[in-house]
Amino acid sequence: MQEIDILDYHLHSFFSIPSSRFMDIPHMVEYAKVKGVTILGTGDIFLPKWKEQISKNLSFENGFYYFGDFPFILTGEVNLTFERDRKKSFHVVLAFPTIKDVEEFEKAFKKFSNFEIIARPNIKVTPKEFVRILKNINPSVPIILAHIFTPHYGALGSSNNFESLKEIFETDFIDNLFIETGLSADPKMVYSVSELRMYPILSSSDSHSPTHIGREATATKKASGFYELFENLKDVSNNFTIENFPQLGKYYLDGHRKCKYKTNDFSVSICPVCGKYLTKGVLHRVEELGKTPQNNVSTLKYFYFIPLEEILNRTYKKSEQGKIYLTLISEFGNELNVVLFSDLNDVALFVNDKTLRYLEHIRNGLLNFEYGYDGVYGDWEVKVA
Template structure:
């Protein structure tokens, strides 16, 4: 059995999250998107756990994996997977003395090292790995030179790549050779252009929580799918004020201060991964398929400012009605069939499947963007 899974999202209790980020809206979006497994996100938060107890929730056959993200010392973010919400409650109890906002914030700050956080998680039967590992401000590799420096003697069960990286960025880092890679959305909204904008395809014997977690731990991930890394807002080394991009060598020569406006230059994920990789070393990994959310493609085709305009939503609904779900449209349906509904959308899907997209990399906190060559 092959399932599509997104393990990292947030609830309405997280900072900058939509107030629509509620269980039923989230599950409804999973059906439209084509997601079989969704992380609960924010499972350590007491009120969010309670919201999943609602007997009127229609799960649509989607499996919920209790997950959470916590911020540890140094503002490093960690992703946690759990077998049930009781495990989340136990972790909450052990972390409470070390956090001022664990009862109020969806992604709490916990004043503990990565090693101590991992120890608490493992002792309670949970699993842990770095969230968006390469992000300069809050990723493990933004703060540490190695896994051991962050997690000490504790086992790292997986690594989340983040929106600014794909498998190619991490496959050359020797210490990661045995660690499964995850690609997740980190969505703060149930909007279909946010949920599962990155996802994993896993091979399981059933859709039980136990089998799904086992598939992650034993690297039965058959596909990672997500952004072109250049679309991420920290992909390239750039000034955090004016967003001018630099090579790592040039940034170093300027002492990491922008010569134009004095802003801080932040090392990008691309350069950081290159620095950490061992020349000539790589590991065999599942394919990584670059995708663009269907709503973003339609926005580009209709030349609108948002994928949520009436025209975009109408055309999006027509594609879902005709082809069942978004992932099916993006990965499986023949572009010729898509073109029968809208020729430019069909061509756009064909172009990104063949990596013919024109990319303008992001950096310094500004997202990158793409162009679709229609001729």
């Protein structure tokens, strides 16, 4: 069987608001191993204080940065902000082969940003100019459009109201560009938009705490270093992603959080409670751009995932959960194996009937959802037989 890597590249350090104080290198690695992630992004690579932590804790060898035997790639998120009729902005995750490439990036964009202040720096430049400058630094630096459909900071989110990437970047194709699904979308939704089928899809946790590492991730052929990793990630036919059920994402449906109102009726744009505009959710946005998302099939394989602790919270008494969790990790290696990949006949030897039924329902997508909307995460329960 071919060896694979499970990559979670989009994360935030404990310096980033509102991250957990445990988002340091040792805790990130500890939780990644338990979750089943084999390569992490550092996140926040532009923040000087975090960069110091990375320099102290990680050593470069054979194309990756290592903490002990665990590999990292250097990643950071930026917010492109620019005028196009009005102010618009969206988030981009960047990955760098070396610290030197990071320094060259900061030098080139210094006049457009301040890299000393926040973990996700604002870069005031047009998307077209951003790509031009970046390619002059190192054309191998991948551009990852973060959570592409989310309303406020997704490149194709409702706040920007762009119709296409061509409109955004003023070109037909961008080399080394990747699309990130985000927690409120999955590959089928992404590839329902015909233009996006030109680009490889990635998924990542956007985690601000160790417990959320791996809630979304990307699996690909095992790589010996940075460049091989991203070449492998372009080969969609050999990859798969780990996906949050998009219905649970906090921007899935249209709605208004303050009034606790949500709807899947796309003809409703005004909150009936207060009269203000609803926040247009990802499902609505995908329908606008892709027209018929339900009729499209992704060329990328993917698996929906619910964290193991979340399952055990519903199937065991609180006093029993910790022991069962540790037993399962000891027997099957990590959470991804327990929830998705191990034979359920083997898992059944260690869990009660209710847990086994929950795992079966999750693997088969047989869940009922309380949909997420306007910054509110959704909830789930197994369907009653």
